[in-house]
Amino acid sequence: MSEIKRLREENRHLHRLLNIMQHKAADNEQLLQALFNAQLRILSCTSLAKLVEYLTSEFRDQFQLCAVNLILLDPEEMAQECLDSCPNYQATRALQLLKQPLWLPRLFPNQALFCGEPDGYFSQFCFPNQTDIASCALLPLMREECLIGCLALGSREPERYTQVLRYDYISHLAAVVSLALEQCISREILHKHSNTDALTRVLNRRAFNTQLIREIKRCQRTDENLICVLVDIDHFKQVNDQHGHLTGDKILRAVARLLQDSLRSTDTLARFGGEEFAILLPGCGFEEALRVVEGLRQRIESEPFHTHQNHPLRITASFGFTLCEARRVDEFELSELIETLLQNADQALYVSKHQGRNQTHFQALPPRLQVIG
Numbered sequence: 001m002s003e004i005k006r007l008r009e010e011n012r013h014l015h016r017l018l019n020i021m022q023h024k025a026a027d028n029e030q031l032l033q034a035l036f037n038a039q040l041r042i043l044s045c046t047s048l049a050k051l052v053e054y055l056t057s058e059f060r061d062q063f064q065l066c067a068v069n070l071i072l073l074d075p076e077e078m079a080q081e082c083l084d085s086c087p088n089y090q091a092t093r094a095l096q097l098l099k100q101p102l103w104l105p106r107l108f109p110n111q112a113l114f115c116g117e118p119d120g121y122f123s124q125f126c127f128p129n130q131t132d133i134a135s136c137a138l139l140p141l142m143r144e145e146c147l148i149g150c151l152a153l154g155s156r157e158p159e160r161y162t163q164v165l166r167y168d169y170i171s172h173l174a175a176v177v178s179l180a181l182e183q184c185i186s187r188e189i190l191h192k193h194s195n196t197d198a199l200t201r202v203l204n205r206r207a208f209n210t211q212l213i214r215e216i217k218r219c220q221r222t223d224e225n226l227i228c229v230l231v232d233i234d235h236f237k238q239v240n241d242q243h244g245h246l247t248g249d250k251i252l253r254a255v256a257r258l259l260q261d262s263l264r265s266t267d268t269l270a271r272f273g274g275e276e277f278a279i280l281l282p283g284c285g286f287e288e289a290l291r292v293v294e295g296l297r298q299r300i301e302s303e304p305f306h307t308h309q310n311h312p313l314r315i316t317a318s319f320g321f322t323l324c325e326a327r328r329v330d331e332f333e334l335s336e337l338i339e340t341l342l343q344n345a346d347q348a349l350y351v352s353k354h355q356g357r358n359q360t361h362f363q364a365l366p367p368r369l370q371v372i373g
């Protein structure tokens with residue numbers, strides 16, 4: 001072969017190599033761009049449920065993986081609490097919450113990610129019941145140098161993750177996922193705790209006020225009535241005095257649970273003050289409200305409550321309610337309507353207390369003076 005022919009051949013070969021490398025560079029750029037966009041999506045998730053859903057399905061499909069599983073250390077059950085309070089969250093096998101670290105620290109002895117063929121022992125935890133994983137990347141999720149979990153990426157392609165390549169971009173992904181997890185969990189827990197009564201776990205008065213405004217606006221929009229109820233446990237001071245505060249607290253929790261269990265998911269229950277609860281029943285007329293409220297009163301009256309020492313205890317409660325008719329909402333300023341509703345329910349409750357307790361009374365909103373002519 002002449003020298004020129006050999007050089008031409010070598011030139012063609014180099015061109016082919018250059019072509020392949022250009023394609024690879026273009027693919028890598030696309031992958032990095034997609035990962036960059038995915039990281040922005042991850043950081044913009046506003047709840048743990050949304051983050052889990054995104055990672056374990058949309059992200060998995062977008063990066064042509066056959067599994068994206070998330071294992072989280074959740075010793076204080078904060079992640080569980082976030083998921084439990086999300087009504088649309090569908091439990092998935094792709095998320096595991098561990099109360100104790102168990103096998104997790106052994107998976108990351110140097111806190112470094114693992115890439116390659118899945119190990120049989122760890123596979124059973126990272127990819128339970130998934131036998132088609134040919135290669136995987138197991139990413140340690142870290143916050144403040146503590147291991148908080150693992151993101152397991154599984155592929156059917158044996159070459160997708162190998163021990164010889166470096167995967168700086170997925171280490172970066174792990175850092176972003178860890179940050180997003182921490183943000184979502186702390187934001188949700190903070191929001192929940194600032195709206196929840198610590199003793200009874202129902203909404204607190206602050207959250208009730210927000211919900212009352214929401215319901216009045218909804219009442220105006222949907223042309224449906226709104227019922228506002230106040231409930232006060234009878235002779236509660238005696239319960240505390242005779243059986244102690246632990247019993248008092250136990251009764252408050254039990255009454256809250258009983259009320260919550262008896263209401264529809266669209267109703268609102270809140271602890272309004274010491275031994276007083278407030279309820280909103282949207283879309284209810286007078287007759288239906290009276291039936292519901294009387295039902296609650298009778299349930300409390302017939303419930304077998306127990307003291308802290310487990311002695312049976314009879315508890316009753318007094319009820320007062322008022323009706324906010326949709327057609328009358330516009331007669332009031334919002335703050336005036338809120339005040340009037342609560343005052344009316346309170347006056348009805350006062351009548352129940354002063355006529356002997358363990359009863360229900362109603363007070364309608366006052367008529368408004370009409371300007372004629």
Ligand SMILES: Nc1nc2c(ncn2[C@@H]2O[C@H](COP(=O)(O)OP(=O)(O)OP(=O)(O)O)[C@@H](O)[C@H]2O)c(=O)[nH]1
Pocket residue numbers: 199232233234235236237238240244245246247248249252273274275353357
């Ligand atoms: N155990 C416990 N007691 C509470 C709590 N909050 C308020 N209380 C008590 O609830 C009692 C309310 O007493 P009162 O307002 O006199 O009312 P009552 O004894 O229920 O009487 P009537 O409402 O008139 O039937 C007080 O003794 C408070 O100390 C709480 O979180 N836990």
